[in-house]
Amino acid sequence: MSQFSVRASQSVPVDAPAAVVAFHSGRWQEAREALARLDAADRAGPAHLAMLAWTHHKLGDDRSAEVVVNRALELDGQDPRALLVKGDMLSALGAKREANLYYRALVSLAESGAAVPADIAPGVARARALRDRLAAGIFDHVREELDRAGYVEGRSSARFTHALDLATGRKQAYFQQPKAFYFPELPNAQFYPREMFPWMDRVESATDVITGELEALLEQDRGFSPYLQTVAHLPSRTDYPLVDSMDWSTSFLWKDGQATPNAGRCPQTLAALADAPLCQIAARSPQVMFSQLKAGAHILPHTGFVNTRLVCHLPLITPPGCKFRVGNDVRSWEKGKAWVFDDTIEHEAINTSDRTRVVLIFDIWRPELNEEERVLVTAALEAMDAYSPTVAVWS
Incomplete structure (x- = not known):
């Protein structure tokens, strides 16, 4: 507490709303x-302290402002006004990188939808601009050093380029989020x-033959049905726009580990997959399907069920x-x-064209799993299903 606040509290009553x-x-x-006076009476919360720090800063008393804003942040490290005051003070001192720590936290709050006082909107915009300038400056500096080290975007390690994009904020990090089984x-x-x-x-070289078998199914309207369907007595996402909709439909050749009648109608398609390491898990896999996405349809962001396979x-x-x-x-998909x-x-698909998009989809074992691991994963998943049978769903 500053000497100013002690003196100010001695004669005038405390009135928080008036303050x-x-x-x-x-x-x-x-x-x-x-x-x-509110602070001296021990009635000041983090928001009040942030306001008090702001007034000190506005009146040119940054020494008192620093003491008070630090107290506010100790009580609530996510108070938006305190973050802005701290960032502004550091920025005024030329400590741009340090200021950016607080500005980035403030911008993240605002972008997350958290409540931010309307009067600091210009400050949020200023914080965002400085964050972006610093990110660009750091990136330019790093790129100069990488150029000297021999880095060439598009030719050097793709994994390193991805890491660089994440570090500089050009891309967001995404991680595996299987719904049912994590390896x-x-x-x-x-x-x-x-x-x-x-x-x-072999699969790609059979594109035209596979397309021919697909077109025969489409002409005969063989076996296409909504990919997402309500099931009686089971919970359903009734708010999802593609449930029970032919805008996203499939024709299975193999479904939940069993061949369908359409398998016999598409022998060349299945022959093309003869060398693929298809998963073999009872009641689950393989899944081999033609997937239609009608014009204007949007498959919303979602994640699959197990990370022991690839699609x-x-x-x-x-x-x-x-x-x-x-x-x-x-x-973008390219034929073949x-x-x-x-x-x-997390993945999603959208068709902004005026025609239907169709792809062949099938699942395979991850190449990193050895034979023992595949056997054990198969046994575990089959045991789970046998103990608690459910509808096998694959996204």
């Missing part, structure tokens, strides 16, 4: 005196390098304007160009 009104009216001297110590890769899967050559897409009908995001990596991704990392 706040004076503060928001910009009557800094009057507000400082009233807030100091630890597996790579947290969004898309896997295509060259890791040489057996995919493969072979694009077959790919109008422009179709996007697929896994984590912070956004791609397959990819492999981790579906336990």
Whole structure:
């Protein structure tokens, strides 16, 4: 507590509402005196202390402001006004990097939807601008040093480039979030390098034949049904726009580990997958399907159930304007160009074209799992299902 606040408390009664009104009216001297009396009476919370620090700062007494704002932050390290005052004081001293610690915290609060006083909106904008300038400056400095070290974006390690993007804030970090079964110590890769899967050559080379079998199913309207369907007596996401909708529909060749009637109608498609390490788990896998996404449809962000598998897409009908995001990596489907991704990392799909998009989807074992681990994972998941049978759902 400053000497000023002790003297101010000795003769005038404490009136918290009046102090706040004076503060928001910009009557800094009057507000400082009233807030100091509140503090001396031990009735000042973090928000009041932040206001008191603000008035000290406005009146040029940064020594008192620093003492009070530190007390406010000790009580509540997320008080937005205290964060702004601390950042402004450090910025005025030229300590831009230190100020940025508080500015970044303030901006994160504002962007998270937390309540931030309306009168500090200009301060939030100022904090955001400084944060962005510092990030750009740091990035430019780091890039200069990396250039000297031989770094070339697009040619150097893709993993390092991803790390650099995360460190400089150009991308957000996403992690595996399986809904049902988590196997630890597996790579947290969004898309896997295509060259890791040489057996995919056979799949891609069969694109035209597979497309022909797909078109026959479409002409005969064979087996396409909504991917998300309500099930009697089970909870359902009735608020999800694609439940029971043909805007996102599938025709399964293998479903929950069993062949469907359409498997016999698509022999060349299944022959192309002969070398793929398909998961073999009773009542769960493999899953092999044609997936339709109608014009304008949007599969909202979601995650899969187990991280012991990867999901493969072979694009077959790919109008422009179709996007697929896994984590912070956004791609467009190109006919005949397959990819492999981790579906336990948040992903979504959108079709902004005026035509339907169709891809072949199937799941495979993660290459990092050895044979023993695959056997044990299979036994564990099958045992879980046998003990508590449920509807197998794969996203």
